[in-house]
Amino acid sequence: MIEVENLTKRFGSTVAVDAVSFAVKPGEVVGFLGPNGAGKTTTMRIITGLIYPQSGTARVNGRDIWDEPVEVRRLLGYLPEATPLYDEMSVTDFLRFVATVRGIPSRDIPARVDKMIDVCSLQTMAFKDISELSRGFRQRVGLAQALIHDPPALVLDELTSGLDPSQILEIRRLVRELGKEKAILFSTHILDEANKTCDRILIIDDGRLVGEGSPHDLAAMASGEAVYSLEFKGDAELFTEKLPNHFKVVHSRPGAEGYTGMELTCSDSVDHSEDLFDLTVAVGGKLRQLSRKEATLEDVFLELTKGGEA
């Protein structure tokens, strides 16, 4: 369980994180989404106790970063952004080092290291120097060191950056698997990733939390609208008159062959395509095209982070 309470962190005059509060429950994968420089990494570094905030606090399983920083780090697995590792060490030596510092009993270390090498598919790389590894393998070593002590909470910064599509799928599967029992907070700026991996998404922009919810909730939140476009032939005026109240005509323009192109918005999130069809028949008209487009997570993201203005 990761709890963040009213966190504020300033670097000089820039506010990196502004009164952010949230919680990640065990068995939950929470995606931390935001444009670059929004404060994701800063928040994660505070949770890990790498830096301290000006105000507010973070807790892991009830242990406070101010009172018990070492205990907090014991309960966390952390994958830093850009995966800095000790390049001169071999994968096995590095994992042994982390296991020792993590306080795993000496006799359990070889088994634990082997298990991590298995889980993260590092078998072929086990005795290579870390400097020889490709980006994808480095990322897996980073994940292995974060998991080696079987922590109840994981903080993963830019987990899939630099991986190829098949590696991304594999890592996502692993995260979902781990997320069944652990509390996982992972940051990304890729919407699709958050959409496919997370139970819940936090959207952060300019240091503030601007949105929160499941991928589905957030998409629905996008002003809650769906857009219908259709081409109608017949009495267009009668048609618009008889439209139910939750529809609004955005524009209507006579087109070729007597068809009128129309765009309607609907404040209701239920699919009303059939109603539109029935109405057309009722007014004696004809349809040659009808489509419905729901607001996507992307629309929400752009709207919440005001990236759409650019």
Next chain:
Amino acid sequence: MRQVLAIYRKELRLYFDSPIAYIFIIVFLAITSWLFFRTFFLIRVSSMRSFFTIIPWLCMFFIPAVSMRLWAEERKTGSNELLMSLPLQEWEVVLGKYLAALTVYVVAIILTTPLAIVVGALGSPEWGVIVGSYLGCIFLGAAILAIGTFISSLTSNQIVAFIVSVIIVAGLTIVGQPLVTMFLQGPLIVLVPYAEWLGLANHFSSISRGVIDSRDIIYYILLTTLPLYLTVKSIQASKVG
């Protein structure tokens, strides 16, 4: 303690897995032996005095070369991010790293003991003085290394860490020398005992006379623990910034 040991082993491994430690030890031995034997057969005295008088001046350059990477490198590569996310207290990391660097230096010093054997074979030196001098070498090195560690914790640039450490150590060495104290004339003459007390090499030369004075020991212990304490503080401070 297990944590300190794990950090110690890791650092030692990084020293000895890369050429740094070997280059350091070989160059150190080559220069000390050359400077020693250059005059040894001319003076024809079975003493290691000429060897020990150059040690403070060599340490001024050699030890900052060992300590410069301790923190600066981790900051540069970002691996301190990973290191500090492990359940460690700051002092455990500082101590582990420091002891590893100290080991490299002590190994170099131990490898100079064949010189003592040569001196012993060719004559009958005062062994008390030689043992005292070696002890002095360790104390002197420990203090310089602590200063270098502190400077390294302030920057992410190894070269900067090296140069600043050399300047500070040189300042501390020279301040007690007649070169400086002779300029403290008139009312400034009251500063002379302080300048002499502060001088790194002065305490070394009194230990290497074979006299173990508690004041010298206290001086070195102070000069070792204070920079290490400041290192811990600087790392803690960098988290709040």
